Amino acid sequence: MRRTALLALLVLLVPGCGLFGGSRAPPPEEDTPDHRACRQEARSAPAVVALEGQRNPLNSFNMQRIDEERRLLEIRAYRDCLRRRGLTLPGGVEPLRSR
Numbered sequence: 720m721r722r723t724a725l726l727a728l729l730v731l732l733v734p735g736c737g738l739f740g741g742s743r744a745p746p747p748e749e750d751t752p753d754h755r756a757c758r759q760e761a762r763s764a765p766a767v768v769a770l771e772g773q774r775n776p777l778n779s780f781n782m783q784r785i786d787e788e789r790r791l792l793e794i795r796a797y798r799d800c801l802r803r804r805g806l807t808l809p810g811g812v813e814p815l816r817s818r
Contacts, residue, residue: 757800764796787817 745754761767770789775781801807 753804753806754801757797757804757806760800761793761796764792766792767796 744750745758767789770785770792773781774785
């Protein structure tokens with residue numbers, strides 16, 4: 720009985736590993752050394768680092784706000800880096816913003 724329950728739990732968890740916050744691989748045309756460097760630069764941008772100082776793990780509203788602001792700051796820094804390197808910008812629509 721216990722073994723069956725454990726097996727059932729594993730079967731349910733394994734397929735969902737990438738569903739919640741898993742990182743997706745970028746498309747091949749956006750996986751060049753310049754794109755990788757820009758993604759790294761965006762993650763370590765001064766505005767993103769400063770924003771992390773405001774994170775309060777005990778406040779869920781704060782966590783949601785910081786996550787949303789961080790996402791927008793990283794997108795902006797990534798696009799600025801691509802523009803400086805003379806690369807075309809991905810997509811063509813503004814990122815979704817929650818109300």
